[in-house]
Amino acid sequence: MEKGAAIVTGGGTGLGLAISRELGRRGYPVVIASRKQEHLDAAARTLTGEGIQVLTAVCDVRDREQVKAAVDAAENRFGRVALLVNNAAGNFVVKAEELSPKGWEAVRGIVLDGTWHFSQEVGKRWIAQGQPGSILNIIATYAWTGAAGVVHSVSAKAGVLAMTRSLAMEWGKFGIRVNALAPGIMVTEDAAKNLGYADPAVQALLAKKVPLRRLASTEEVAFLACDLVTDRHPYVTGDCWTVDGGLWLEGFPNLRRFVDGELGE
Ligand SMILES: CCCCCCCCCCC/C=C/C(=O)SCCNC(=O)CCNC(=O)[C@H](O)C(C)(C)COP(=O)(O)OP(=O)(O)OC[C@H]1O[C@@H](n2cnc3c(N)ncnc32)[C@H](O)[C@@H]1OP(=O)(O)O
Numbered sequence: 001m002e003k004g005a006a007i008v009t010g011g012g013t014g015l016g017l018a019i020s021r022e023l024g025r026r027g028y029p030v031v032i033a034s035r036k037q038e039h040l041d042a043a044a045r046t047l048t049g050e051g052i053q054v055l056t057a058v059c060d061v062r063d064r065e066q067v068k069a070a071v072d073a074a075e076n077r078f079g080r081v082a083l084l085v086n087n088a089a090g091n092f093v094v095k096a097e098e099l100s101p102k103g104w105e106a107v108r109g110i111v112l113d114g115t116w117h118f119s120q121e122v123g124k125r126w127i128a129q130g131q132p133g134s135i136l137n138i139i140a141t142y143a144w145t146g147a148a149g150v151v152h153s154v155s156a157k158a159g160v161l162a163m164t165r166s167l168a169m170e171w172g173k174f175g176i177r178v179n180a181l182a183p184g185i186m187v188t189e190d191a192a193k194n195l196g197y198a199d200p201a202v203q204a205l206l207a208k209k210v211p212l213r214r215l216a217s218t219e220e221v222a223f224l225a226c227d228l229v230t231d232r233h234p235y236v237t238g239d240c241w242t243v244d245g246g247l248w249l250e251g252f253p254n255l256r257r258f259v260d261g262e263l264g265e
C-alpha cells in the first residue's frame with residue numbers, strides 16, 4: 001500500500017536533505033518546502049536520481065497562506081500527508097544587546113512561528129480526516145541549557161520544545177505523535193557560515209569539546225530522526241531525543257566570545 005507523504009521543511013539543504021533522502025529510502029514520497037527555488041531544484045534532482053518521489057514547494061514557513069498551499073499541494077499529489085518534519089531554521093551569532101527587532105523577528109518567525117504554522121495546518125487536517133500522523137521538530141540542546149550569542153534561536157527552540165510537549169498531550173488521543181530531536185554540531189553550509197565555524201581548524205577545536213571527539217554527520221542524525229518520526233517507535237511521544245556525542249553535558253560553545261572577538265577571526 002502507498003504510504004502517505006512526508007513534508008520536510010528546509011528539505012533542500014543540510015540536515016533536511018539528509019532526512020528527506022532517508023525517508024525516501026524508507027518508502028515515503030517527500031515534499032520539500034523552503035524559500036529558495038534553487039535549493040529545492042538541486043535537491044529534487046539528486047533525490048529523483050536516487051529513485052525517490054519528490055514534490056517541491058516554494059514556501060516561507062512564516063507565511064500562513066504559503067504553508068496552507070504547500071500542504072494542499074502535498075495532498076493533491078500524494079493523497080495524504082503522514083509525516084511532518086519541522087527542520088527549517090534561521091540563525092546568526094549576535095550580541096543580545098545589539099540584536100535588532102527585525103533580527104529577533106526573523107529567527108523567531110522561522111523557528112517558532114514556522115513550526116506552529118505547519119504543525120497546526122497538518123494537525124487539524126489529520127483530526128478532521130480521522131487519520132493518525134507524526135510530527136518531528138528539530139531543535140538544539142541549548143533549548144534547555146541556554147547559550148550566549150544566539151538568544152533569538154535559543155528562545156525560539158525552547159518554545160518549540162514546549163510546543164512539542166503540549167501538542168503531544170493534546171493530540172495523543174487522535175493518534176498524533178509529536179516529538180523533538182536535538183542534534184549536535186554538524187558541518188552544513190549555512191550553519192557553518194552564519195555561526196562562524198566554516199574553517200576546518202575551528203571544526204577540529206569544536207570536535208575536541210565533544211566527548212566522542214568528533215562532530216555529527218547529517219546522515220547519522222537523519223537516521224535517528226527517521227526512526228523517531230516514522231512508526232518504528234509508536235509509543236514515543238512528547239519526548240526529545242539528543243544525538244550530540246555527549247556535547248551538551250560538557251556545555252554548549254560560548255558563541256558570545258566569538259562575537260566579542262575573544263576567539264580571533
Ligand atoms: C566559533 C565557534 C562556533 C561554534 C558553533 C556551534 C553551533 C552549532 C549549532 C547551533 C544550533 C543551531 C543551528 C541552526 O539553526 S543553523 C541554521 C542556519 N541556517 C540559516 O540561518 C539559513 C537561513 N538564514 C537566513 O535566511 C538568514 O540568516 C536570516 C535568519 C537572517 C533570515 O533571513 P531574512 O531574509 O528573513 O532576513 P534579513 O536578511 O532581511 O534580516 C532580518 C534582520 O536580521 C538582521 N540580521 C541578519 N543577519 C544578521 C547578523 N549576522 N547579525 C546581526 N543581525 C543580522 C538583519 O540586519 C535584519 O535586521 P534589520 O532590518 O534591523 O537590519
Ligand SMILES: NC(=O)C1=CN([C@@H]2O[C@H](COP(=O)(O)OP(=O)(O)OC[C@H]3O[C@@H](n4cnc5c(N)ncnc54)[C@H](OP(=O)(O)O)[C@@H]3O)[C@@H](O)[C@H]2O)C=CC1
Pocket residue numbers: 009010011012013014015016033034035036037039040059060061062086087088089090110114138139140141182183184185186187188189190191192
Ligand atoms: N548545523 C548544526 O550544527 C545544527 C543544526 N540544528 C538544526 O538543524 C536544522 C537544520 O539545520 P542545517 O541543516 O544545519 O541548516 P541549513 O541552513 O542547511 O537548513 C536550514 C533550512 O531552512 C530553510 N529555511 C530558512 N528559512 C526559511 C523560511 N523562512 N521558510 C522556509 N524554509 C526556510 C533553508 O532553505 P531556504 O534557504 O531555501 O529557505 C534551509 O534549507 C535546523 O533546525 C537547525 O536549527 C540543530 C543543532 C545543530
